[in-house]
Amino acid sequence: MTDDLRPPTATNDSGIPTPSDEFSLTVGPGGPTVLHDHHLVQKIQHFNRERIPERVVHAKGSGAHGFFEVTADVTEWTSASFLSEVGKRTPMFARFSQVAGELGSADTVRDPRGFALKFYTDEGNYDLVGNNTPTFFVRDASKFEDFIHSQKRMADTGMRSNDAQWDFWTLSPETAHQVTILMSDRGTPRAYRRMNGYSSHTYSWKNAGGERFWVKYHFKTVQGVENFTLAEADAMVSEDPDFLRRDLWDAIAAGDAPEWRLEMQIMPFEDAADYRFNPFDLTKVWPHADYPPITIGRMVLDRNPANHFAEVEQSGFAPARLVPGIGLSPDKMLMGRVFSYHDTHLHRIGANYEQLPINAPQCPVHSYNKDGAMTYRHAGAQPVYSPNSYGGPRADPSKELPSWSVEAAEIGRYAYEKHADDDDFVQPRALYRDVMTPTDRDHLVTNIVAHAGDRVSADVQRRVIEYWTNVDAELGGRVAAGLGYSEAAASAA
Structure with a gap:
């Protein structure tokens, strides 16, 4: 073998050549292994720490790199730099995921799908954390952990419980639209590339003149929406548990880059005050008749990760990551997520997770956050405190994010203020009656009955019937019949 073809010499993580990857250092051929075989010890120690804690939610995910391109002038609504001109492209990373499943979960089980985007803008990273649904199960962050616990494994059996899921849902009527x-x-x-993605939350935009707007993001798949039936999804669990991951990877590897069209719903700032329902309620959508979607750009994913763990597992998304021209809204779930997402990555990956290549901004960073485990980036002789008189970075008040005013009120625990159409069943009723096809409605009944069947207690099943009857009486009757209840029992429920 020539020197050109000879493989490189193996080393440990310090770059020191490795004497053997096959044999431990022992006292004679049959003697005990010695503790000072540092290479062996280091291999064992690193192996024991190869896995960071999995995400509490969205554990199993897939990802890809690409770009976002502006296709329409949006400067009348926002001053965000990455949206400042038609044709401007911003590199980005997308992660698609399940919500409740663990790392080893099959891709095709029934679950919402996460749709998390990281834009590496010239003014810092902008993260948009959404799902493939325009709504969510609950509207207050105080109920989020309880909802997730109802989807996870039970303390006594270590198994997931359909009974617990329906128990939570039927006691929380605001879940009806999402369910x-x-x-x-x-x-x-x-397929991940054949589903839409939504911000779900309402955000705010502010233009260069200081005008503010409320907005919702809709990423519409150019490939067309396609779904499995229950039977197809169940069959794929055993045939290929990584089906969605494989489909995304293979499409990009073959040069068939998936694309999404970004459509924005834009509400004048003042409209929110007297809109017919609370526009910040995460369990509701804004009717397109009121605020028609406006196409402003496209997202293209054209490069697979080079290392799944480094890029997909160690990626961290947080809705607190906002760039000038884009802000939050009075959405109570969004308020909770602003704290929760960054905090969970500090625990899961570490204090300096934003210095990892997948999370690091592609623009200069000038921060007074210092030290901590695994610090890589540093500022040399820069002052470590602010204010200072030695040339350290200074804040720019002109970069304040758009906000809103709040009337003086007593601190308390409040439900959203009621509006004329604040009924939890109006929008799911419209979805069932006016949007779904007869086939869609048949499949909905089949899926509900399969999920709320034998493993759900009789008391909870009766609440399931009542829940769906509140959505639509005919739907409730069909669910009752599918669960083996008579019409009389269904109406009594």
Whole structure:
């Protein structure tokens, strides 16, 4: 073998040549292994720490790199630099995921799908954390952990419980819209590249003149939406548990880069005050008739990760990551997530997770945050405190994010203030009656009955019937019949 073809000499993580990757250092051929075989010890220690704690939610994910391109002038609504001119491209990374499943979960189980985006803008990273649904199960962050616990494994059995899921849902009527979507075939997408993505939350935009707007993001798949039926999804669990991951990887590897069209719903700032329902309620959508979507750009994913762990597992997204021209809204779930997402990555990956290449901004960083485990980036002789008189970075008040005013009120625990159409069943009823096709409605009933069947207690099943009857009486009757209850029992429920 020539020197050109000879493989490189193996080393440990310090770059020191490794004497052997096959044999431990022992006292004679049959003697004990010695503790000072540092290479062996280091291999064992690193292996024991190869896995960071999995995400509490969205554990199993897939990702890809690409770009976002502006296709329409949006400067009348926002001053965000990465949206400042038609044709401007921003590198980005997208992560698609399940919500409740663990790392080893099959891709095609019924679940919402995460749709998290990181834009490496010239003014810092902008993260948009959404799902493949325009709504969510609850509207207050105080209920989020309880909702997730109801989807996870039970303390006594170590198994997931359909009974617990329906128990939570039927005691929380605000879940009806999202559960209607989940129990439709949209709960089992055929491919990540064949599903839409939504910000779900309402955000705010501010233009250069200081005018503010409320906005929602809709990423519409150019490939067309396709879903599995229940039978198809169940069959794929055993045939290929990584089906969605494989489909995304293979499409990009073959040069078939998936694309999404970004459509924005834009509400004048003042409209929110007297809109017919609370526009910041995460369990509701804004009717397109009121605020028609406006196409402003496209997202293209054209490069697979080079290392799944380094890029997909160690990626961290947080809705607190906002750039000038884009802000939050009075959405109570969004307020909770602003704290929660960054905090969970500090625990899961470490204090300096934003210095990892997948999370690091692609623009200069001038921060007074210092030290901590695994610090890599540093500023040399820069002052470590602010204010200072030695040339350290200074804040720029002109970069304040858009906000809103709040009337003086007593601190307390409040439900959203009621509006005329603040009914938890109006929108799922419209979805069932006016949007779904007869086939969609048949599949919805099939999926509900399968999920709320034998493993759900009789008392909870009766609440399931009542829940769906509140959405639509005919739907409730069909669910009752599917669960083996008579019409009389269904109406009594």
